[in-house]
Amino acid sequence: MSTLHVINKANALPACLSVAGAHDALLLIEDGVYAGTKGRSPSRPLYALAADVSARGLTERLGISVTVISDAEFVQLAVDHQPIVSWR
Amino acid sequence: MEIRRILFLLRQPPYATGHAVEALESILVAGVFEQQVSVLFRDDGVWQLLKGQNGGALGARTVGNVVQALPEYEVKDIYVCAESLAERGLVVDDLVLTVKVLSQREQLTLISAQQAVVND
Numbered sequence: 001m002s003t004l005h006v007i008n009k010a011n012a013l014p015a016c017l018s019v020a021g022a023h024d025a026l027l028l029i030e031d032g033v034y035a036g037t038k039g040r041s042p043s044r045p046l047y048a049l050a051a052d053v054s055a056r057g058l059t060e061r062l063g064i065s066v067t068v069i070s071d072a073e074f075v076q077l078a079v080d081h082q083p084i085v086s087w088r
Numbered sequence: 089m090e091i092r093r094i095l096f097l098l099r100q101p102p103y104a105t106g107h108a109v110e111a112l113e114s115i116l117v118a119g120v121f122e123q124q125v126s127v128l129f130r131d132d133g134v135w136q137l138l139k140g141q142n143g144g145a146l147g148a149r150t151v152g153n154v155v156q157a158l159p160e161y162e163v164k165d166i167y168v169c170a171e172s173l174a175e176r177g178l179v180v181d182d183l184v185l186t187v188k189v190l191s192q193r194e195q196l197t198l199i200s201a202q203q204a205v206v207n208d
Binding site: 034037038039050055059 | 101102
């Protein structure tokens with residue numbers, strides 16, 4: 001299984017990217033979603049949690065590499081990956 | 089009551105903690121007590137000003153709506169840091185309020201004119 005990286009602060013993303021494998025999943029939650037905005041987000045695919053994106057007014061401001069997912073899809077990502085690494 | 093010039097520096101993003109809402113509530117209180125209140129949004133605090141927030145998605149108050157109420161509480165000197173906006177790809181049209189955009193030098197002048205500064 002590949003790793004799921006969960007990033008909950010935007011400034012933690014560079015550290016995560018420096019050690020994440022090409023097939024790892026990266027998920028932005030809480031204040032981590034600010035790292036997914038246009039002009040800031042990296043070119044590699046990222047997931048972002050819908051409720052955190054919506055609350056912060058970022059729905060129309062995310063980079064094209066970012067896929068918004070529901071809480072249920074977050075659970076599925078957690079089931080499908082091991083280990084899960086939290087970055088804060 | 090002696091009028092005091094108070095500046096609130098708002099530097100925290102909304103939602104992850106209660107910091108933003110608590111600071112905004114203390115500003116509303118200061119405004120009611122006829123203090124000369126100024127507010128400067130900078131660093132991640134500028135995210136509090138973004139249009140289109142929906143706190144309900146997290147069961148929280150929408151911080152942008154609280155910010156919009158500031159002028160109704162006699163808080164009219166509202167500023168934002170130019171560099172903090174630019175770093176985040178934001179422009180004044182993205183914000184819920186009409187705010188004055190300040191350079192670093194203008195912020196220094198604003199701060200030095202205060203009797204008290206609250207830094208959140």
